[in-house]
Amino acid sequence: MVCPLSRQRITRIVFHFLGHILGPLIVWLMKRGDSPEIDAYGKESLNFQISMLIYDAVAAILCAVLSAFRS
Numbered sequence: 001m002v003c004p005l006s007r008q009r010i011t012r013i014v015f016h017f018l019g020h021i022l023g024p025l026i027v028w029l030m031k032r033g034d035s036p037e038i039d040a041y042g043k044e045s046l047n048f049q050i051s052m053l054i055y056d057a058v059a060a061i062l063c064a065v066l067s068a069f070r071s
Contacts, residue, residue, distance in 0.1 A: 012037075012038070024042065
């Protein structure tokens with residue numbers, strides 16, 4: 001049996017599939033006043049995306065430095 005998706009649940013799903021930072025930021029700014037759950041989930045999604053961006057940047061720098069030593 002397929003359960004119907006609520007509007008809040010669909011908004012939460014959209015947070016993670018619209019892009020890394022810009023998509024969730026736009027959705028969160030538009031929908032944060034609709035409910036406290038959407039506001040909290042949007043903040044959590046943005047926090048995750050920003051953290052991943054920082055981790056990726058650090059990993060890229062480490063790869064570049066380690067590749068320089070390999071040559």
